[in-house]
């Protein structure tokens with residue numbers, strides 16, 4: 001219940017017009033540098049006079065005066081030179097209910113005439129973080145507090161000046177508060193679909209809030225879909241169809257033997273596939289279909305491998321076993337910005353799933369598809385990707401062939417002969433137009449989320465280019481081919497005794513079959529936990545009782561002292577004992 005008896009007061013009225021300023025080395029158009037004016041300002045439906053927003057569609061931003069003490073205290077900032085208007089607000093207000101008790105839809109009278117209605121929370125962005133001297137990663141933390149500022153719309157025009165009284169005229173009883181909606185929209189919040197849908201149904205909800213709610217709902221509903229239909233352990237599937245997807249590349253459609261519903265998945269996830277006892281691989285789901293009762297994986301045959309030749313040898317109707325889809329390399333479908341999907345070779349499979357999932361968003365933002373492969377013969381799923389790109393004129397692509405054939409046509413089949421380099425990415429790092437809350441705005445390409453999948457050297461090469469160009473590392477998400485973690489050149493003819501102490505088993509490892517310790521354990525009926533099988537998730541970390549291991553690629557984060565990551569290591573001496 002809202003307390004109508006509060007003595008609100010206007011502390012300052014501030015205005016600004018958009019200007020170009022340099023923030024963290026980048027030229028940015030913004031109106032955040034607002035200055036308080038010591039005179040009455042007329043507020044009409046477009047907000048205060050002599051004021052315009054650079055990006056936002058909501059016209060009046062208010063900040064409670066308490067923010068000038070709460071946040072500097074919490075963050076240990078010296079705010080002695082923060083003048084009113086520092087937060088970029090039009091109205092600095094005091095005595096008002098804070099965001100966590102203020103329902104959206106509340107109508108207030110400012111001064112003698114102006115009627116303003118609360119339409120949603122401020123959605124903090126990198127510009128506010130720059131003003132506060134905080135990294136962008138602080139945005140979700142700030143939103144979780146709910147203390148972010150308040151957007152209003154003008155219902156009745158009027159003059160407002162410092163010292164004016166603020167009265168609550170009307171407040172809805174059961175609508176979500178400004179603070180609660182900010183919390184719901186934080187990236188760190190799982191989100192509550194009912195609350196979000198309720199907020200979306202508020203007649204006066206602001207355009208920015210509505211757009212943010214729709215994006216968040218994508219994330220919430222994706223999570224619910226992925227959590228549905230999960231099973232325990234291994235489940236039998238059959239290969240219901242096999243399709244050629246390129247030279248040496250096949251897609252396998254996998255349907256459950258029991259015909260019961262399958263688990264949902266997030267675009268980018270993989271399936272652990274057991275081809276026979278002890279032979280397990282993770283293969284990415286290469287499709288995205290929320291209604292289908294099967295999965296599609298696309299697998300390149302590696303002649304020197306053990307699993308892909310066996311899979312390619314299987315026929316329609318043959319059985320495999322699957323665990324639930326898993327993996328954290330997934331598309332965030334709540335992002336406002338244009339995703340850039342960058343792959344090499346068969347690394348395109350999770351990104352194809354992401355491209356399809358992105359295209360299924362209502363009015364999807366643009367997307368960029370960047371793919372590098374040897375030539376037209378190895379270019380898997382080309383038609384499928386081209387069909388999607390053709391349907392969305394603002395989706396862009398760039399295709400690099402490292403070794404084009406004579407029949408591959410530059411400008412039609414591919415855009416770059418050779419390797420992707422700095423210049424290849426340049427067009428996608430510049431500003432581009434984006435529809436935001438009904439307005440077209442310009443946003444920097446550096447704000448995009450970047451998803452990379454390919455061999456380790458490709459991933460490192462692209463990551464370096466992006467970081468040198470100014471992309472912040474937290475915007476880069478990547479997955480390396482696990483197929484690259486082959487244990488190809490250990491010393492000739494070396495053998496090692498491996499003891500799995502808890503299960504009382506022993507096995508011999510040899511350079512003749514230089515498999516990982518994880519595979520050796522599985523071959524011998526020991527089932528360590530695993531997820532990524534490529535040295536990133538640490539699920540397979542196991543205590544080393546004696547002996548030592550060698551890594552082909554150093555894991556991104558080393559295991560704890562005295563532990564080993566089994567999925568990417570082999571014995572380095574003649575004996576290893578593991579607590580398994």
Ligand code: FES
Nearest residue numbers: 531533538540567
């Ligand atoms: S399974 Fe992920 S690090 Fe080994």
